[in-house]
Amino acid sequence: MPTPHNIVTFMQDIGVARHQVESLLSTFDLTADWSLADGHPCPVPEHVFALCTVNTPLTQTELTPFKNLQHISVSFTGFNHIDLAYCQQHDIKVCNVPGYATDSVAELALGLTFSLLRQIPTAHRSTVAGHWQGTLPPGTELSGQTCGIIGTGAIGTRLAQILSAFGCPLLCTSRTPRPALLDLGATYVPQPQLLRQSDIIFLTTALTPQTHHLIDAESFRLMRPTALLINVARGPIIDTPALISALASGQIAGAGLDVYASEPLTASDPLLSVTDKLVLTPHIAYRTQQALDRKAKTTIENIGRHFTSQPLLHEVKPPKK
Numbered sequence: 001m002p003t004p005h006n007i008v009t010f011m012q013d014i015g016v017a018r019h020q021v022e023s024l025l026s027t028f029d030l031t032a033d034w035s036l037a038d039g040h041p042c043p044v045p046e047h048v049f050a051l052c053t054v055n056t057p058l059t060q061t062e063l064t065p066f067k068n069l070q071h072i073s074v075s076f077t078g079f080n081h082i083d084l085a086y087c088q089q090h091d092i093k094v095c096n097v098p099g100y101a102t103d104s105v106a107e108l109a110l111g112l113t114f115s116l117l118r119q120i121p122t123a124h125r126s127t128v129a130g131h132w133q134g135t136l137p138p139g140t141e142l143s144g145q146t147c148g149i150i151g152t153g154a155i156g157t158r159l160a161q162i163l164s165a166f167g168c169p170l171l172c173t174s175r176t177p178r179p180a181l182l183d184l185g186a187t188y189v190p191q192p193q194l195l196r197q198s199d200i201i202f203l204t205t206a207l208t209p210q211t212h213h214l215i216d217a218e219s220f221r222l223m224r225p226t227a228l229l230i231n232v233a234r235g236p237i238i239d240t241p242a243l244i245s246a247l248a249s250g251q252i253a254g255a256g257l258d259v260y261a262s263e264p265l266t267a268s269d270p271l272l273s274v275t276d277k278l279v280l281t282p283h284i285a286y287r288t289q290q291a292l293d294r295k296a297k298t299t300i301e302n303i304g305r306h307f308t309s310q311p312l313l314h315e316v317k318p319p320k321k
Contacts, residue, residue, distance in 0.1 A: 006030050008303055010037045011053040014075040015292040024297060028304030050303050057081040063092075071095075071306040074316075075299040084318040095302035095314050099154050100295040101286035106158040108285040109202055109232045112256025115279040116228050117142055143167045148198030150191065150214070151205025151233065152178050159202060160184055171198055174205070195222040200230065207234035215239065220246035227252045232285045235260040240271065247274040254278065258285045 008030050014021060022032050036042055045065040052073045060083050063069065074082060074096040087094050115121055118139040126136060147163045149156045152174040160170050160181050170186035171194045195201065205211050216239040229252060231238055240261045246252050254277040263283055265271065271278065302313050
């Protein structure tokens with residue numbers, strides 16, 4: 001029988017089959033408790049030594065019953081839903097999984113771009129309806145398009161590498177210039193210049209108080225009427241009413257969105273009034289099998305290292321004041 005010290009309590013599924021999770025746990029002589037994930041009460045909160053969550057909040061209220069909790073493994077990149085101050089005060093180690101979907105997100109950004117440039121959704125509907133070519137206007141090549149990347153962390157850097165292979169001039173804006181992008185020939189410029197000169201603008205920056213509504217009505221006034229906007233970062237980075245107005249008035253030509261200010265989209269969302277200029281996906285940029293497998297492996301590795309007294313991977317702590 002497993003003892004409380006080798007049971008990991010899952011608050012939700014982590015994106016792969018449970019038998020895969022249990023196989024990974026077994027390499028550390030750990031076992032899974034799925035009670036909370038299945039909507040049942042935790043049998044004995046005092047026997048919970050390790051919790052695993054994805055995006056279920058763990059505030060002080062949720063954490064208080066777990067008197068002997070030692071470790072939280074966040075199977076996600078973001079960890080703002082975890083009360084890190086409480087965890088530090090109670091010596092609870094917290095780890096996350098950064099960078100597991102870098103290629104996946106960059107590739108979906110390209111997918112949205114090609115869908116707009118080559119009108120793939122419209123062409124699909126036309127073909128299914130029996131209208132061979134019909135009145136579709138010519139598409140646009142990606143090659144040679146000036147691409148602006150706002151946020152050059154891991155995803156922005158990977159995206160730049162791919163775009164460079166297509167022969168796209170690169171403009172970037174970020175708090176920290178990356179030597180790898182400079183080596184690609186990218187030019188770091190102020191954001192207004194990037195907006196004015198880019199044919200395609202990619203948002204790959206983190207959502208912070210400083211980037212909330214970073215792309216607003218003034219931003220759209222700076223963009224070219226032929227510009228495309230691609231967002232695979234976070235929805236609130238864009239002022240959605242300003243985007244709808246820009247699309248409706250022809251200030252920009254189109255947008256590809258995987259993220260939204262409010263998720264999931266509802267049938268009455270105002271964005272759906274301009275779908276002829278949009279390609280929309282339901283926050284799936286990270287959802288490839290390879291990325292989910294990497295995420296699960298690192299999630300369990302974080303837990304296993306804690307219980308085998310090995311150095312932790314990707315430990316997160318409250319910011320220093």
